[in-house]
């Protein structure tokens with residue numbers, strides 16, 4: 001399979017403190033990959049390094065797709081929900097990279113944004129201010145924005161955080177839809193069982209790369225044990241899944 005993104009011995013540091021070291025691997029075209037690891041393992045940093053949002057201190061990130069064809073969903077905590085914008089306008093931001101700063105929205109785009117809101121179950125929410133939404137509704141809006149973005153590569157940072165089971169199922173269905181359309185999807189997640197069920201490939205991080213490949217092999221007990229031994233990994237992720245599954 002054609003590589004879309006390749007990392008070669010990538011390292012990232014914040015104020016000289018290493019957050020990621022020696023990460024090498026390839027995302028193949030149309031792959032569906034989870035990024036797992038304990039809190040502080042460098043998962044968000046990994047996505048940001050791929051996107052060029054943090055400088056790599058060593059190694060290289062090779063991107064074999066136009067930057068405007070990469071969509072990114074940051075963690076909800078990084079999104080300014082007080083920004084005075086309607087739900088429809090927020091979805092329309094997904095067109096921005098195609099339009100550039102001077103392009104205008106046309107009626108076809110507004111219709112596509114409405115279709116996207118329908119697809120995520122938020123018909124009728126068009127004029128609601130973003131700040132009035134629940135966490136799950138906001139995540140649906142952000143998925144609608146990715147739908148209109150029509151990206152080849154989609155990077156999601158903890159897309160199911162603070163989202164209920166029903167919304168998670170709906171959003172997982174969208175992810176499977178993107179995968180079926182031959183898009184390359186990478187998601188930072190915490191729920192190992194969910195990863196085993198839905199994500200064929202996994203990157204397991206613990207400040208360094210523990211393993212990258214087929215999910216069943218990556219999530220072998222020995223690898224989970226190695227990830228757990230990362231300094232500070234005792235702060236078990238979501239429901240204590242690290243100790244429970246690594247045993």
Ligand SMILES: Nc1ncnc2c1ncn2[C@@H]1O[C@H](COP(=O)(O)OP(=O)(O)OP(=O)(O)O)[C@@H](O)[C@H]1O
Nearest residue numbers: 014015018019037038039040041042043044045046
């Ligand atoms: N902007 C920053 N400045 C300084 N240190 C940072 C910054 N961002 C992250 N770090 C540190 O880098 C390390 C990796 O952080 P990162 O957010 O990538 O981990 P993570 O695996 O995504 O964690 P979590 O599961 O808690 O979201 C942590 O020790 C974190 O404190």
